[in-house]
Amino acid sequence: MELQFLGTGAGMPSKMRNTSAVVLNLSAEGRGYWLFDCGEATQHQILHTSLKPRKIGKIFITHLHGDHIFGLPGLIGSRSFLGGNEPLDIYGPAGLEEWLETTLRITNTHLNYALQIHEIEAGIVVEDDEFLVVANSLQHVIPCLGYRIEQKPLPGKLLIDKVKETGVPNGPLLKKLKDGEDVTLDDGRIVRSHDVTGEPQDGFTVAILGDTSYCAAAVELAQDADILIHEATFDMDTGNLAKEYGHSTIGDAARTAQEAGVTTLIANHISARFMPSDVAKLKEQGEAIFPSLYIAEDFARFEWKDGAVIRE
Template structure:
């Protein structure tokens, strides 16, 4: 699993930070790309990466402010031009369907694939055999959602000594056993999966929050997450503005991470008032509360591997 930030700014694009967009890359898990928010010029940002729009299978919108949705119609159209023909599911708050369908209709945008728009509230948004996505309402100036993505427990590792002792030959039977299926050998013996595999392994847990003030819902969504992506529009010195506009300071983000018991906090949605020289101060303020903290930049990539975060910068 990898997170790639396409836009980490707040309100409007700047020379250093584009508006909100984040890709959860689940290619290794066979799920393609899940896009969270799609601010203006998101598809331009994608051009500077190795990401392919046609591989976007799901879009999750946190709220209907322009810096989180104005790039969506263009991306949807380009996905069609670029050979995307698989259905696209889009999830978001009430009003998303009316805005998007009106935009596509008035512009006569033709799509070569089925567009499925799901207007959601609190609760389970997506669930299959491998993943669970839960949404919850946050505290902003308009309705705004946060999302929690959970990978369900993974099959235990094959115990090679046990496999050899059971006489299981190399080949497809090993995969079936690893996937939790019992198998029958040529001599008629049944080998049970639990006899040759270790304990199931925990999947990853990621919380991706929209714009929000500090609130209990943010803490619950982030509870024991491996990675929390939380907005930090303001620093500790401008907390009055954060409250006025329904946003968070870097301290608020760190407080949520601390109270939720997360492993890693990635702060984004940074106000354009903060220059690169200010990032060290933001990080210092946040780390005084929660130590495992990163400040995302456009095109930052964070890989979750073997229970730890690896940061890659383009």
């Protein structure tokens, strides 16, 4: 699993940061890309990466402020032009369907694929054999969601010595055993998967939150997550503005990470008032509360591997 940030700014784009968008790259898990928020010019940001719009299979919108959705119509249209013909599911709060369908209709935007818009509330958003996505309402000036993405436990590793004892030949039978399936050999013997594999391994958990003040729902969504992506629009010296506009300081983000017991915090949605020279101070303020902290930058990539978060 990999995270790639396309926009890490707040409110409006700046020379250093575009508006909100982050890709959860699940190519290694066979799921393509899941995009969280789609601020203005997100598709332009994608042009500077190796990401392919046609591989975006799901888009999750946190709320309907323009810096989180104004890039959607263009991206949706370009996905069609660029050969995307697989269905696209978009999830978000009430009002998303009316706005998007009206925009596509008035602009006569033709899509070569099925578009499914799901207006959601708090609760389970997506669940299948491998993943669970849960949403909860955050505390902002308009309805806003946060998302918790859980990869369900993975099959245990094959115990090669035990496999050899059973006489299972190299080939597709080994994969079946690793995937939890029992196999029957040519001589009629049945080899049980649980006899030749280790204990199931934990998958990853990522919490990706929209705009919010500090609130219990954010802590709940982030509980024991490997990665928490939390807005940090303001620093500790401008906390009064954070409260007024329904946002968080870097301290609020760090406090949420600490109380939730997450492994790594990535602070996002940084106000344009902060210049590159201010990032060190932001990081210092956050690390005083929660040391395992990164400040997101446009095009930054993070990989989750063997339980650890690696900045690429």
